[in-house]
Amino acid sequence: MRTVAGALLVAAAAAAWPAPARAQDSVFGIRGLGFLDTGVSPRSAGLGGGDAILDGESTVNPAAIASWTETTGWAAGSASSRSFEDASLRSTRFPLFGLTAQAGPRLVVAVTASDYLDRNWSVAQTDSGTPVDSTLVVSDLTRSLGGVTDVRFAAAYRLTGLALGAGLHVLTGSAETTVLRQFTSDSAFLPFSDQSITSYRGVAASFGAVASPLPQFVLGASVRVSGRMRAEAPDTTTNVPMPVEVHAGASVQPMAGLGLDATVGWANWSRSSAALVAAGQAGARDAWSVAVGAGLSVLRLGRRAIPLRFGYEWRQLPFLIPDTSGALALSEHAVTFGFGFTAAGGRATVDVAEQWGARVAGPLRETFATTQVGLTVRP
């Protein structure tokens, strides 16, 4: 009992952490609606997101929560270090929280909060010129903090060899953008700062299914339909049509101790493009994603199994990057490794995932390494 209480304490502490729930940042979050997150749990991230369509902690498929058979809570933290040009960047986020409970013998309900669009970025610029009557050296720091959180209320129903699920998504959040100009060459000029808060809200619905036609073979599919997301700033309001997102995947266990997973996704973000262009952005494109992973259950420490996970993910990011020659398309790829272990007498699970990858848009390249830690508690 004391063990369970301790695990709950750890979970509560993580959930109460004051930092906003945001996934890993990217310098590319400055464009479009922000940097698109995946809603993938650390456990699934170790597999590159290959089993995200079947993972009950991930937010890809509402039917996947049917895998939970008891009240469960989970939380994830993510520490990211990135390199862009000469800059080394670091950030820590808490991108995913969730709680599920049994509402009946076959009915499972869950609520999750996950990052959807990350708008944490900061750009430092130095310039010189003669904007008025004297030559000035100025340094500008423009910073955005915030983003859009996807709060999902989901329910799944278990049938024999099949689970069906549905989710109602509320997109909510805000981003505070601050600009600070300092006149480093002339103390007679006072620093200038201004800020603006853009609030976001929208709704979406998702539907999914998980089927197990064969004993060692599981299929999953989901579709998410969104309305318009309203972005409201003090001086302007923009309604951005959000995409239809489709995911499908499978998991197979060809032999004992080995699992192979794959998930493919597509979203028609191009329907957002016109609104983004009208708002001065470079537009958006339809985006594909592919994730594959392999899990090995061969390592044991004492009586404790330590699953090892390997994966690879590639995805297109929807928002285009303006360039002198037009617009650049952004893509991301990463190799992943992860492991997990149980604690608290089996009442808690800790999953760790490490990602190494790069995001590339023409000549612009950001490399990253991300460590994700997830804690799942079954009190």
Add this chain to the structure above:
Amino acid sequence: MARTSVWRSAAAAAVLALGCTENIAAPASCPGLCPSGNVVLADTLLTAPITSDTSVRGYVLVREAGYLLTSTMDSLKAVTLIQFSRLLDTVWYPTIGTQTDTAYIGHTDSVVVFIHVDQRDTSVHNLKLLVYRLPANFDTGATYASIAPYFTDSTLMDTVAVPDTLQAGDTLSLHIANNLTIPPADTNVISIGIAMTAPSPSAFSMQSGAPLTSTTAPFLYYYVHAKAPLDTVTKEFSVEPFFSTFVMSPAPGPPPSGVLTIGGIPTARATMYLSLPEVAVDSTHIVRATLLLNTLHPASGFASDSFYIIAQPVVRDYGPKSVLYPDSSVSGDVVLHEGQSGQVSLDIAPILRFWGTTVGDSTPRLIMLRAYPEGSVLGSVDFQGAGTGPGSPQLKVTYVKPYHFGAP
């Protein structure tokens, strides 16, 4: 076992907590990863920003000044007047061997005044200070003309050559007498006057110790021998100034109309009401606001000296006794050098920003200009006031045009 598992779980959370250091500022890579907005500066010149102005003299009086002046300059002649406190302690109790005895002043060996140099024109050599005996209870309201008769050879007590190496802060001793006779009517009070001579017009000031008498004030020392049979016992007594001042010719009068007079002694301040458009009163968008003032004649003061002019907002307009906003960060200042003339730029952007805040919004658009440190510098300057033609004060405001953050 269970406790170990909890600790491992806690350790995982701690790793996350400790990792919460942020560094997300990336270099700009334009146009791809640059903010959509631009900071654009603009200038505007307000040619008649002042609706009314006035100058008032008398904020720091001569007797409250931080210095005592002597001067032989053509433009300003001055002598210092000091009345020392009464010597009350004429008895002391020296210990001779193992016995404590009572001693009385037998005779005075010498009387010396120690002064601390405040400022002098180091380009003038062979400067001398002349110490005169004044009536013990001279008229504290004396003028330069009324006190002049006491500065004669018959009252001259000492002439002290000022070493050319003497600098501000150094101490100089003025020997008054060996065996000074103090008439009973003076009740042990000594008053002196200090003047100066130099090969060329110059000025010399000593620290007055004001506003509170401090150790840098002129002190009078009596070096005495005791009466017999203790006539081998010596003692020194010191007395501080009871009143000190200096008188000038010509004495500064009230500032004329249409002139913004700042500084001098008694000190003068200028106040001016500003009429500003909305763009000039904003809490964030003003980055520079420069008040352009034109001197009527070169700034005066000690040769090669400089002083500050500081502008502060007035929070309550009570005329000459208006209340200034005490926050030193809400002010503007500029350094003026003796002899400086022409246009002077005084940055007052913090004051305009203050008027754009909720605290400053209800305060009058009134600023007060004064010398700094007020009462401790001789420097003075006259600027053209409002409505006096092409040289009237102007205000140049540099601001940032509205920044377009955009959405989403």
